[in-house]
Amino acid sequence: MIEMDSVTKAYRNGVVALRDVTLSIKAGEFVYLTGPSGAGKSTWLKLVYREERPTKGTIKVGGFDLTKLKARQVPELRRSVGVVFQDYRLIDRLTVAENIAFALEVLELPEREIRRRVAELLDLVGLEAHARRFPRELSGGEQQRVAIARALAPKPKLLIADEPTGNLDEETAASIVRLLMEINAFGTTVVMATHDRALIERFPRRTIRLEGGRVAYDRPARQVREAVGR
Known part of the structure; x- marks a missing residue:
């Protein structure tokens, strides 16, 4: 569903939000994208739905090559995301x-x-x-x-949620994650950006952590569960 190969994003003000990011997300996965503020989560998401374009590297989303995508094709991409x-x-x-x-x-x-x-x-x-x-x-x-x-x-084939529980109390946040998981169970790929470690531990799924614009780790749900159980 998502393929990133050596993606770097530098803004005109000199800020480098992402540095040489390579990863892939399969169709039907539920993935958390986490990391501290300024780690590059929002930039990563904006690249996926083509609000931003990479400075270097290639991005493919649902069959679309975003580095070659023509302006007239962007609405078609966004209908699938x-x-x-x-x-x-x-x-x-x-x-x-x-x-x-x-x-x-x-x-x-x-x-x-x-x-x-x-x-x-x-x-x-x-x-x-x-x-x-x-x-x-x-x-x-x-x-x-x-x-x-x-x-x-x-x-859409892919649902991106950018800090969807950030303004909610703990139990309401949990209900939103359960809803996203239900949607995922129907076959929609879900990527949820969050800094809420408690939610990730409560509902373990594959977790990609960004730090300083780089992938610090990429753990499957099993490893997340094991870490919580220690």
Whole structure:
């Protein structure tokens, strides 16, 4: 699903966010991307959905070679990559159902198909009863569930979650991770950036840690479990 080969990202201000990163993530995996602030997590994610381009190296995502991708192909890439942010980024003037539908309207799907898909997603994230409410009327955890539903609307192969639990309490954060794992169980590849070690220990999965823009370690779920058990 994701292949990075010797990827370096340097910004114009001289900051080198990533240094010679090489790794691969298979289709259907659930992977944590962790590390301290400034380690390069956000830059890594932005490279994957083509908000940024690498200074050196190659990146392939779901069959797209991002280093050769033409501008007209970027929308096609982004339909196959759902993105969830820490601050939700919902549209305040739209209801829960309308926020989810918006992601489908831009694809010009038939209204009947949009209604069916919105209903499916509301059921998946457990918000059927909140379809007509506005984001400001929801808790943080509920808003994040709406954001996840919206990201899933175009049926992406890959879901990226950038610190999705950063603004949530411990149990609400755990419920979001369980939801992401349920989505992963349906076949969607999930990459979740987080600095929350407790969550990783509670729900062990493959964990890639960045430090100073480099891969400090890449541990399978088994090694994460063993480390927790010591």
